[in-house]
Amino acid sequence: MAHRYKVREIAQQSGLSEATVDRVLNNRPGVRETTVAEVNQAIADLDKQRTQLRLNGRRYLVDVVMQTPQRFSDAFRAAVEAELPAFAPAMVRARFHLWESGSVPEMVDALSRIRGSHGVVLKAQDEPEVAEAVDRLVAGGVPVVTYATDVPSSARCAYVGIDNHGAGVTAAYLVNQWLGDAPSDVLITLSRAVFRGEGEREVGFRSGLRGSGRAIVEVSDSDGIDAANERLVLEALERNPGIGAVYSPGGGNTATVAAFERLGRRCHVFVAHDLDADNRRLLRDGRISVVLHNDLRADARSAIRSLLQWHGALPAEPVRPAPIQVVTPYNLPV
Incomplete structure (x- = not known):
């Protein structure tokens, strides 16, 4: 041969x-x-x-489109910008379209206005209209990689991020280990139900707690923004005096901690996601217990690599789920 x-x-x-x-x-x-x-x-x-x-000599323009709290978009933007030089001798530039809250039509409009792009890294709602917008981009020769939360019914070329269901099960394991036999219900805070990744984390968490006898109280639709989240958490705590633990797939953790403190309630275990600036501070101060994290620079590298592979500029390489790191105050990465 x-x-x-x-x-x-x-x-x-x-x-x-x-x-x-x-x-x-x-x-x-x-x-x-x-x-x-x-x-x-x-x-x-x-x-x-x-x-x-x-x-050699090739130029690529990548668009990063994300609806997400600014603390996360700032961290991911820094990761993308740090990784761009690694693709030399090609020159890869990035444009960023970032906002904290919005509707599905706004996301579809943002995708429809992309011009001259060689690929899109997308964190968006898993809705039919978004899938159709992704399909139109791909049909026009612009590959799309979904990040952190998937739109699987679309023609996207890859999903980059953690195994969200596995992260939820991991969070449930940690909560059960920490609480032991202590009676405590658990609060789960979601930014918005239309993000598939958070939904998969919630499903994994509920499956991991099945049989524990613990009630799960859900709050949602804060977009992970502190002001909205604090109000929702306060209402949930006042209605449910048995809540003594938190799993936060959706962020807004400064507000959640503040709500517990405002009511003089103790949170025995708090599992969060992503080492953004807020979570680093809360972890160092002992106000949350543990953060489930993955290397954002590795994510950025994998996403851009997938787009260049689509164009035939790099050899094909499978995209695997990012490893989940369990970060405590004692193993915080620099």
């Missing part, structure tokens, strides 16, 4: 003879494992060189 590189090319790259390379490629006997490893390394190096040639 013909190889994608000529025997002569591989021999030059590896420093081996053409006869030796030919024996390795055709799986003939009598070849040492170290020689096979040298040939495989030479082929990997040739793949990298080919990629560099494809990228």
Whole structure:
């Protein structure tokens, strides 16, 4: 079977003879494992060189479109901007379209106004109108990668982020371990139900607490904004005196902590998501227990790489769920 590189090319790259390379490629006997490893390394190096040639001088413009609290969009924007130089010799630039709260029509309008883009990184509502807007972009030659929360019925080329269901189950495990036999109901705070990722976290959390006897009280539709979230949490705490733990897939944690303190209530365990500036401060101060986090720079790199793969500028590579890091005050990454 013909190889994608000529025997002569591989021999030059590896420093081996053409006869030796030919024996390795055709799986003939009598070849040492170290020689096979040298040939495989030479082929990997040739793949990298080919990629560099494809990228040399190419310019790409990527749009990041997100409805999310500013504390998260600020962190992700910094991650994207830090990763852009890593795609040299290609030049990749990013435009950011970021807002905290809005409707599905506003999201569809934002997507419809994108021009001259080589790809979109999208955090949006899982609604049919959004899926249709994504499909129109893809049909027009603009690939879309969903981030943190998916729109699976669309033609998006990849989803980048954590396994949200697994994160919810992990949160339930931590809550049960922390509370032990202590009676306590649990508050779950969502930013908005139309974000699929948060819904998957909630489903995972509920499944993980099944059989524990703990009631789960849900608050939603704050968009993760502190002012709206504090009001909702205060109302929930006043109605439910048994709440002594929190799982927060949707943010607004400064407000949730403030609501407990305002009523003089103790929160025995508080599981949050994402190491934004607020959560770092709350974790250091001991006001939340643990943060489920993933490396935003790795996410940004994976998302941009998926867009460049769609254009054939990089070799195909599967996108895997980002590992979930359980962060305490004692292992906060710098």
